[in-house]
Amino acid sequence: MTANRNEIPYKIYLTEDEMPKQYYNVRADMKEKPAPLLNPATHQPMTAEELEHVFCRELVEQELDNDTAYFDIPQEIRDFYKMYRPSPLVRAYCLEKKLGTPAHIYYKFEGNNTSGSHKLNSAIAQAYYAKKQGLTGVTTETGAGQWGTALSMACAYLGLDLKVFMVKVSYEQKPFRREVMRTYGASVTPSPSETTEVGREILKAHPGTTGSLGCAISEAVEVATSTPGYRYVLGSVLNQVVLHQSIIGLETKAALDKYGVTPDIIIGCAGGGSNLGGLISPFAGEMLRGEKDYRIIAVEPASCPSLTRGKYLYDFCDTGEVCPLAKMYTLGSQFIPSPNHAGGLRFHGMSPIVSELHHQGIIEARAYEQTEVFQAAEDFARCEGILPAPESSHAIKAAMDEALKCKETGEAKNIVFGLTGTGYFDLTAYQQFNDGTMTDYIPTDEELQEGFNAIPQFPGNEI
Amino acid sequence: MTANRNEIPYKIYLTEDEMPKQYYNVRADMKEKPAPLLNPATHQPMTAEELEHVFCRELVEQELDNDTAYFDIPQEIRDFYKMYRPSPLVRAYCLEKKLGTPAHIYYKFEGNNTSGSHKLNSAIAQAYYAKKQGLTGVTTETGAGQWGTALSMACAYLGLDLKVFMVKVSYEQKPFRREVMRTYGASVTPSPSETTEVGREILKAHPGTTGSLGCAISEAVEVATSTPGYRYVLGSVLNQVVLHQSIIGLETKAALDKYGVTPDIIIGCAGGGSNLGGLISPFAGEMLRGEKDYRIIAVEPASCPSLTRGKYLYDFCDTGEVCPLAKMYTLGSQFIPSPNHAGGLRFHGMSPIVSELHHQGIIEARAYEQTEVFQAAEDFARCEGILPAPESSHAIKAAMDEALKCKETGEAKNIVFGLTGTGYFDLTAYQQFNDGTMTDYIPTDEELQEGFNAIPQFPGNEI
Numbered sequence: 001m002t003a004n005r006n007e008i009p010y011k012i013y014l015t016e017d018e019m020p021k022q023y024y025n026v027r028a029d030m031k032e033k034p035a036p037l038l039n040p041a042t043h044q045p046m047t048a049e050e051l052e053h054v055f056c057r058e059l060v061e062q063e064l065d066n067d068t069a070y071f072d073i074p075q076e077i078r079d080f081y082k083m084y085r086p087s088p089l090v091r092a093y094c095l096e097k098k099l100g101t102p103a104h105i106y107y108k109f110e111g112n113n114t115s116g117s118h119k120l121n122s123a124i125a126q127a128y129y130a131k132k133q134g135l136t137g138v139t140t141e142t143g144a145g146q147w148g149t150a151l152s153m154a155c156a157y158l159g160l161d162l163k164v165f166m167v168k169v170s171y172e173q174k175p176f177r178r179e180v181m182r183t184y185g186a187s188v189t190p191s192p193s194e195t196t197e198v199g200r201e202i203l204k205a206h207p208g209t210t211g212s213l214g215c216a217i218s219e220a221v222e223v224a225t226s227t228p229g230y231r232y233v234l235g236s237v238l239n240q241v242v243l244h245q246s247i248i249g250l251e252t253k254a255a256l257d258k259y260g261v262t263p264d265i266i267i268g269c270a271g272g273g274s275n276l277g278g279l280i281s282p283f284a285g286e287m288l289r290g291e292k293d294y295r296i297i298a299v300e301p302a303s304c305p306s307l308t309r310g311k312y313l314y315d316f317c318d319t320g321e322v323c324p325l326a327k328m329y330t331l332g333s334q335f336i337p338s339p340n341h342a343g344g345l346r347f348h349g350m351s352p353i354v355s356e357l358h359h360q361g362i363i364e365a366r367a368y369e370q371t372e373v374f375q376a377a378e379d380f381a382r383c384e385g386i387l388p389a390p391e392s393s394h395a396i397k398a399a400m401d402e403a404l405k406c407k408e409t410g411e412a413k414n415i416v417f418g419l420t421g422t423g424y425f426d427l428t429a430y431q432q433f434n435d436g437t438m439t440d441y442i443p444t445d446e447e448l449q450e451g452f453n454a455i456p457q458f459p460g461n462e463i
Numbered sequence: 464m465t466a467n468r469n470e471i472p473y474k475i476y477l478t479e480d481e482m483p484k485q486y487y488n489v490r491a492d493m494k495e496k497p498a499p500l501l502n503p504a505t506h507q508p509m510t511a512e513e514l515e516h517v518f519c520r521e522l523v524e525q526e527l528d529n530d531t532a533y534f535d536i537p538q539e540i541r542d543f544y545k546m547y548r549p550s551p552l553v554r555a556y557c558l559e560k561k562l563g564t565p566a567h568i569y570y571k572f573e574g575n576n577t578s579g580s581h582k583l584n585s586a587i588a589q590a591y592y593a594k595k596q597g598l599t600g601v602t603t604e605t606g607a608g609q610w611g612t613a614l615s616m617a618c619a620y621l622g623l624d625l626k627v628f629m630v631k632v633s634y635e636q637k638p639f640r641r642e643v644m645r646t647y648g649a650s651v652t653p654s655p656s657e658t659t660e661v662g663r664e665i666l667k668a669h670p671g672t673t674g675s676l677g678c679a680i681s682e683a684v685e686v687a688t689s690t691p692g693y694r695y696v697l698g699s700v701l702n703q704v705v706l707h708q709s710i711i712g713l714e715t716k717a718a719l720d721k722y723g724v725t726p727d728i729i730i731g732c733a734g735g736g737s738n739l740g741g742l743i744s745p746f747a748g749e750m751l752r753g754e755k756d757y758r759i760i761a762v763e764p765a766s767c768p769s770l771t772r773g774k775y776l777y778d779f780c781d782t783g784e785v786c787p788l789a790k791m792y793t794l795g796s797q798f799i800p801s802p803n804h805a806g807g808l809r810f811h812g813m814s815p816i817v818s819e820l821h822h823q824g825i826i827e828a829r830a831y832e833q834t835e836v837f838q839a840a841e842d843f844a845r846c847e848g849i850l851p852a853p854e855s856s857h858a859i860k861a862a863m864d865e866a867l868k869c870k871e872t873g874e875a876k877n878i879v880f881g882l883t884g885t886g887y888f889d890l891t892a893y894q895q896f897n898d899g900t901m902t903d904y905i906p907t908d909e910e911l912q913e914g915f916n917a918i919p920q921f922p923g924n925e926i
Contacts, residue, residue: 114850
């Protein structure tokens, strides 16, 4: 179902009045709920009390609530959203023309803010609840730096202190991201550092290490739990994050509804799952309630194929094995993906919500190799103008493939994908692609098996 | 005159139907016209024929036409504009709150496109007319890279070849900008190069040179005039560019009119003058026709003070002295401003249109030093979210100062400024500011006099 082509503008903007006033919790419509987080010592579900040592109170409530369908978005958060939202739902007229497809392609563009991605949607929510609880600051880790940047913007706005542990190799190789965070007033420490016990231990054991996300998480959690008035916040994977990111899907649905467009296919890239989970939440909800049927496609890199080749088991979320266990599609917390420029998709696991929806058949999954993704990114940039982030380009590649299938069949399907961010800080990767020196790598079954072997084994959680 | 505060959204977006369909040529409403370009050899006005060796035909017509008030924007250009325009007119609620000012502050944000600035508005127009003329390619120079990026996007869209000569020091220090251009298919050559006669001469004379804009212009012009089917295009200063950039001002005025807001003060940063000229064109037109009265403020860096301390004389536009003479406020074509991170404001001269409007008292001018501008940028980023370009931050500083004056007087003035772009590729500068190592420099009268001494002297053009 599509409105007249000419009636649909290049960019659909909701008015401020039309912006969502509530987050939507897709768990409320799932008969089989995502599995709860487990205490790694006892293998019992984490209690609110246990979680509140690490996370803010209201965020813990959101994390554990599988039943409430809608959560009001506080006015302060809505005011912040108005600075960079609603994000446009773009009709990709130029891409359609370039492909010669009868398909109608739409993308929800989340890159029009200084953090350059959708991460800001959850950053402001998490910072808000921390501030409301009377905390003085939060800690977090960041790899490529999108999450750290988003959180630094949110904390600057609310007047909250922020300590970021940035993976040392990124701290040195991505000085621009680091400087954005500093400009927004965050303190940025290369990880591992001498400022934490766990950091000192790691440095003693591995003097030359350039760090890892797992290590940075451990340092951030140590500082959060040992500093009065501090808590730790996380940018993906968690249920609360998918809840906040539902604003992407709600706006997308409202914009499509405004023009009477029903999508046939909805596509998102999947790393930790926060963008994909948010984008598809309201559509998956309709499927779960039996009201509608869509094809939902998660796209991941072939070098880190958690959904397409992983195991659906309880596993650690971090390499350091300090966090609770989550049931998810995982490659094992010790799996180190080969270098891939889509840093945001290099997580070994997947959001429990997205994992369970995939397990139930609501979400299908596919994987692409790096160079074909960059070719799609370049084609897209040259006709649609926007230089996409490598992560987002996985969704672009899938959307283009589906549109080309429509060209063969003559079907005028409506394809919607999430363009999560811009690639302004990923130009080292584009340079490799431009120079023809980019390579692909697909892990062998043996390499994956090695990763699976590190998954904790306990009754009901055998490989 | 202001509508109820609560009626005005954070961001005013025009609909596609409301977007301007014509450019406005402010020269048509000027009784005293900007002085014509002169042939540097004869000191006679450049003819269309002379200019057409270098520039595209229709652009030459636009360049020379002082009488036609409106030029239709071709449908193809309007379609391209729809990909990233209308740009939002943002009500700076958060900045107002932070300053505690009764003033209402608005900014027209031109940074939401991959080139990161307003340059794209003229790039697509110039590429379109080149394509329409049946040319196969264009050449240009770029310093910091915003113009080159914008032009590469426009040429990729239209299927036009592009050869960019990039100042060698920028080519090496700003590899990211270079890679964006390459991703859009442009060939990028560090200047001076061995590929042109003028480049080889310069390299022979100055073997270790890191290049200059003047040299890059000379190389680009040589290639354009010696390659069949090629012309040269320029991103600022020229009348045609101010004409294209009038879309900024027309959209701004339409958005303000929609909410019944009349600005009291309009502020823009001024380098070559294209953004400022475009932003203020429709407002200056009302002043010239005696319909309205506004305060219009041009803001420049104290290190390159063409409007506030320059001479209003005919001068070369380029250091290489190959281009026509333009009458403008100038510091002399040999003036080398001290290092200043607002690369886009380091031009020794000023658009003839802006110069003449300043001469007539329509535009006032002021200059700020670098560190106070970056302080304003940081303050702005922390409350409004957007990380501004150093150039744009000059306008931010002036808007904040005017808003603080309103705080003293209690006046609820409407202040509008142009936020020309984002600072994602300027983080080396932000790092200097964050580290406290940024310095200011104001040229002495003696240094300025040295620059003035190189201005060509002929009857009627004496210092």
